[in-house]
Amino acid sequence: MASTRTELAIKAGYLFQQRGYHGVGLSEILESAGVPKGSLYHHYPNGKADLALAAAEIAATEVLRIIDASFDEAATYRDGVTTYCYKLAKYFDIHEGKIGCPVSATLLGGPDNAVFRETLSAIYSRWMDRLAEHAVRFGQSAAQADHNARRLFLSLEGSWTLARARGDSNVIRELPSLVCEAT
Amino acid sequence: MASTRTELAIKAGYLFQQRGYHGVGLSEILESAGVPKGSLYHHYPNGKADLALAAAEIAATEVLRIIDASFDEAATYRDGVTTYCYKLAKYFDIHEGKIGCPVSATLLGGPDNAVFRETLSAIYSRWMDRLAEHAVRFGQSAAQADHNARRLFLSLEGSWTLARARGDSNVIRELPSLVCEAT
DNA sequence: CAAATAATAGACCGGTCGGTCTATTTGATA
DNA sequence: TATCAAATAGACCGACCGGTCTATTATTTG
Numbered sequence A, B: 001m002a003s004t005r006t007e008l009a010i011k012a013g014y015l016f017q018q019r020g021y022h023g024v025g026l027s028e029i030l031e032s033a034g035v036p037k038g039s040l041y042h043h044y045p046n047g048k049a050d051l052a053l054a055a056a057e058i059a060a061t062e063v064l065r066i067i068d069a070s071f072d073e074a075a076t077y078r079d080g081v082t083t084y085c086y087k088l089a090k091y092f093d094i095h096e097g098k099i100g101c102p103v104s105a106t107l108l109g110g111p112d113n114a115v116f117r118e119t120l121s122a123i124y125s126r127w128m129d130r131l132a133e134h135a136v137r138f139g140q141s142a143a144q145a146d147h148n149a150r151r152l153f154l155s156l157e158g159s160w161t162l163a164r165a166r167g168d169s170n171v172i173r174e175l176p177s178l179v180c181e182a183t
Numbered sequence C: 001c002a003a004a005t006a007a008t009a010g011a012c013c014g015g016t017c018g019g020t021c022t023a024t025t026t027g028a029t030a
Numbered sequence D: 001t002a003t004c005a006a007a008t009a010g011a012c013c014g015a016c017c018g019g020t021c022t023a024t025t026a027t028t029t030g
Helices: A004-019 A026-033 A037-043 A048-072 A077-094 A104-108 A114-137 A142-166 A175-179 B004-019 B026-033 B037-043 B048-072 B077-094 B104-108 B114-137 B142-166 B175-179
Strands: none
Touching (some): A004 A104, A048 A077, A048 A104, A048 A114, A077 A114, A077 A142, A077 A175, A104 A114, A104 B142, A142 A175, A142 B142, A142 B175, B004 B026, B048 B114, B077 B114, B114 B142
């Protein structure tokens, strides 16, 4: 098992993704991670807010990892997009369709804090930049790559929401044909 | 002023859209609407949950109205999309960039309730269907129309999220060039 | 081994949560 | 005007919230 500190952030992350920052109480997080309250405030002196930022950071990095894994093994840009969407759909299913974008529920639902919004904005930019890098690697111009990265990202955010509402991950799997021009 | 019942739902809606179902307390809703607690439970016997459903329904209808207003006065499908996005961006600005999709924060952030998810799913379908109807009206085939409606809807949901994170409504205004093929 | 530090453990606190309940006021109807 | 339901008003409740604090146990380090 990961360190207590990491374990807390991961478990808190799952819960935040399901029911939002204010929808989850500390007691539930603590119980889910099997950790007493003293440990939480030892590792995260600012409590819930710290924990949410850490959880978002971990989730954001995990998504970057998935992006790389998807595009590194791809033959074309569209292949990468397809693999990426399938991996995310699988992730969605594993969590019983109760989970949305790994960071938006945590950070947008949180306190009206500027730090939260800026962190979220930075994470989104990181994702889009990475997607664009891969697009460039497959021969797209910088402008094309940015265009396609943003298009994919925005649609994906929407798909996550629609998938949760419908309880159906296929919405995510259908994305490639929606965002990529017909071959 | 609208009836107490409607006023409550509207004000509650704005607050839910900003901070999610669990992020807003009854006391704040009551204060915002200038209504005592007794009235709330008179008009909405099931309390907060009822109120959220009513708020979502009102917001959903308002969006349909905006869709119609945008496409009815348009010369082409793309014109309609552009007007639609501009209207929504303006709505976003009016509320100081603190507001997201008028229904997702309210219903997805709410109780883990099946009714909430089904209501949300139905609202989304209504929006996409209406968008597709207008697309057909501009000469698109049923398949094209569905494709474009879903593409617009998903990107728009994403744009709302990104706009909130960045505090910038231009993300929404840039949508038409992102989701419509180059003219 | 001794001392210091890190980490765990959980009792406890004031405040706020959503919800209930009784009382009063308002407005329609006879 | 008398009656009755609709609506308003807000005191009150137990539960839970995030957070603080002290005590104890592990772990490192001299």
